[in-house]
Amino acid sequence: MEVLTHPKIVHKNGHEYWEGKYRICSKCIYNDKIPAITFDENGECTYCRMVEDLAEQYKTGTPEGEAEWLRIVEQIKKAGKNKKYDCVIGVSGGTDSSYMVAKAIDWGLRPLAVHYDNTWNTAIATENIRKVLQKLNVDLYTHVVNNKEADDIIRSFFKASVPDLDCATDIALAETLYRAASKYGVKYILEGHSFITEGVSPLGTLYMDGKYISSIHKKFGSMKMDSYPNMPFWTFMKWIIFKRIKKVRPLWYIDYNKEDARAWLEKEFDWQYYGGHHLENRITAVHHSFYNPVKFGVDNRNNTLSAKARAGLMTREEALEEYSTKPHMESDLIEYFKKRLELPDEEFDEILKQPLKSFRDYPTYKKRFELLRPMFYILAKAHLVPMSFYLKYCFPLGEKKTNK
Numbered sequence: 001m002e003v004l005t006h007p008k009i010v011h012k013n014g015h016e017y018w019e020g021k022y023r024i025c026s027k028c029i030y031n032d033k034i035p036a037i038t039f040d041e042n043g044e045c046t047y048c049r050m051v052e053d054l055a056e057q058y059k060t061g062t063p064e065g066e067a068e069w070l071r072i073v074e075q076i077k078k079a080g081k082n083k084k085y086d087c088v089i090g091v092s093g094g095t096d097s098s099y100m101v102a103k104a105i106d107w108g109l110r111p112l113a114v115h116y117d118n119t120w121n122t123a124i125a126t127e128n129i130r131k132v133l134q135k136l137n138v139d140l141y142t143h144v145v146n147n148k149e150a151d152d153i154i155r156s157f158f159k160a161s162v163p164d165l166d167c168a169t170d171i172a173l174a175e176t177l178y179r180a181a182s183k184y185g186v187k188y189i190l191e192g193h194s195f196i197t198e199g200v201s202p203l204g205t206l207y208m209d210g211k212y213i214s215s216i217h218k219k220f221g222s223m224k225m226d227s228y229p230n231m232p233f234w235t236f237m238k239w240i241i242f243k244r245i246k247k248v249r250p251l252w253y254i255d256y257n258k259e260d261a262r263a264w265l266e267k268e269f270d271w272q273y274y275g276g277h278h279l280e281n282r283i284t285a286v287h288h289s290f291y292n293p294v295k296f297g298v299d300n301r302n303n304t305l306s307a308k309a310r311a312g313l314m315t316r317e318e319a320l321e322e323y324s325t326k327p328h329m330e331s332d333l334i335e336y337f338k339k340r341l342e343l344p345d346e347e348f349d350e351i352l353k354q355p356l357k358s359f360r361d362y363p364t365y366k367k368r369f370e371l372l373r374p375m376f377y378i379l380a381k382a383h384l385v386p387m388s389f390y391l392k393y394c395f396p397l398g399e400k401k402t403n404k
């Protein structure tokens, strides 16, 4: 199968359309194929508005935003007094997380780096983690899953025909971070997420929760879930309500330029770039560069490219031009995927052709998150869950979202 191409925009009835039929935002490159998208009188989309609202609320990149972040740093130091570490930071070997560890040291914090090894790491990622942590003298806590079990879960998601092929890695990282924090009595998790450089990924293109993972694995898997660190609802509640472990995102407050950060990492740590957002891990690379574009016609590069257009780091035309190139992928990646998952060509092609499904077709916690929306709003305000969790998980699709 061929990877989709993305023709230029055409003008029709005073609006702009992609492929001649999908209306496109006047500020970023999102179009109305994206779930829950609407356009305002200026033609700007829901997600541009969401990012604008967040920037206003967090005063991102302004002196007030920076001052607010430094106040949080003082709280982190206070909460971590007399403990070996005062925060934990998930590391993947990618730009944002590597930068986060280095910045934490600058702020005078004592981080413990945490890595969830899904056994699909690229050699570059493993080396990047080692180089940065060694130079900064930061300890590493790692959870390695049994590789057969990891593959069984990935194969289950592939067979389930849902777009969230690799969401098991994200849930496992979240759980590993909580376990590490709990083990050392740490109250703060620093996350390297930036809504300015990544946007807020639209619901419907990526969903994850602990029940989604166990229900799909139960239906399509063949091994017992044993070494995989899943996060059922009550475990999630234990971490946020009883242990009160907070998640904070420094890049929501401070000025952050990803290209500058990358250049700085290369210079300071002999750190190496791996070719694109999320490509430091082989399974995330399959997910973003092959599986989603080919099976779902969804190319997740539109998140970072839209973010760049929004932030004025590239023009919308430049973003569309880059979007129309084929996603970067190692040449033998798909062969590696088939071989590891023991999927003969015929079976692989057949599964790929099966009808599209989504998280709505399997048991998840989505309805429960919606019912508990007021509670999650309070938890988000107290930094116990990210505000983006509240906005993405606690509203039914299509309902107007507000963080006010």
Ligand SMILES: [Zn+2]
Pocket (backbone or CB within 6 Å): 025, 026, 027, 028, 029, 030, 044, 045, 046, 047, 048
């Ligand atoms: Zn937009």
